[in-house]
Amino acid sequence: MKxxxxxxxxxxxxxxxxxxxxxxxQVILDFGCGVGHYTIPVAKVVGKEGKVxxxxxxxxxxxxxxxxxxxxxxxxxxxxxxxxxxxxxxxDESVDVVLLYDVLHYMDQRRKILDEIRRVLKPGALLxxxxxxxxxxDPLWTLAHMGLEDVIREIEKADFxxxxxxxxxxxxxxxxxxxxxxxxxxxxxxS
Numbered sequence: 191m192k193x194x195x196x197x198x199x200x201x202x203x204x205x206x207x208x209x210x211x212x213x214x215x216q217v218i219l220d221f222g223c224g225v226g227h228y229t230i231p232v233a234k235v236v237g238k239e240g241k242v243x244x245x246x247x248x249x250x251x252x253x254x255x256x257x258x259x260x261x262x263x264x265x266x267x268x269x270x271x272x273x274x275x276x277x278x279x280x281x282d283e284s285v286d287v288v289l290l291y292d293v294l295h296y297m298d299q300r301r302k303i304l305d306e307i308r309r310v311l312k313p314g315a316l317l318x319x320x321x322x323x324x325x326x327x328d329p330l331w332t333l334a335h336m337g338l339e340d341v342i343r344e345i346e347k348a349d350f351x352x353x354x355x356x357x358x359x360x361x362x363x364x365x366x367x368x369x370x371x372x373x374x375x376x377x378x379x380x381s
Contacts, residue, residue, distance in 0.1 A: 195227065198361040203231030206360055210318050210371055215239040216286035219278070219310060221303075222246055222293030226255035226267075227361050232289065233264045243280060245270045276302045280310045291320035292362060294341065304348035308376055317350055317374040322362060338370055350374035 192200070207228070212218065214237045220229045223244040233242045244267055246252050252269040259267045270279060276299060288307050294300060307317060321341045336344070342352055354373040359366055 193364070194366045195361060195364045198227065198366075199230050203228065203361065204235050206358065207232050207235050209358070210356075210373060211316050212236065212287055217284060218242045219280070219285045219288045219307075220244050221278075221288055221290050221307065223255060223289075224248065224251045226258055227364075228289050228291055229255055229267060230258055230262060230264065233259065233267050234262075236266065238266060240266055242267045243270055243285070244268065245272055245278065247272045276306055278306050278310055282309055283312045285310045285315060286312060287316045287318060289318050291318075291360075292322040294319065294321050300344065301348060304345060304350075308349055311376045313376060313378045315376050316353075317345070317376065319345065319372040319374065320360065320369055321372065322367075322369055338372075342372060345372070345374055349377045351377055 212232055212235045214235065216236050217240060218232050218236060220232060220242060223229045223246050226244060229242055229244045233240075236242060244252065244255055249271050252271055256267070256269055272278070288311060290307070311317065319341070321338065342355075346352060351374060352372060353375050356371050357368060358371050359368050360371070361367070362369070
């Protein structure tokens, strides 16, 4: 019998990512990718025509991700070790979708990171956020005092517009969970 994670990586993760708006041929940035629970299925969705930048400060997690990618025959993933810097080494307006899943609670300087994400996103591009560990969902670290609406307001202040909020089944750590996915669009001009 397959585990939740095995089912997710084999098929259910691809279905989830297509539902949130990921398409074949896109350039994706998975910020705080860890061992790749979202990176692997998103690489399958975008296909050979697409590209996935897997960003994390944990080089061991990136190595594990790349071993999984190799075993899956995926050659469209490029790991980027951030070394805890707030600069993403990508060109301006070069990314179609940023996945910011289950990492906001770790970030002390969210506005600087959101500004950097905004810089690399193409005009009108998608920022998809899974704000796990906010005030009403296993509160931890820097989100423990913030509700979901507070998280939305903070991201909108960084010149994004909330397009869609949905409650979905998704993978958290190695098991299924349910949580809110917030899809924002990059505003074309700064407000």
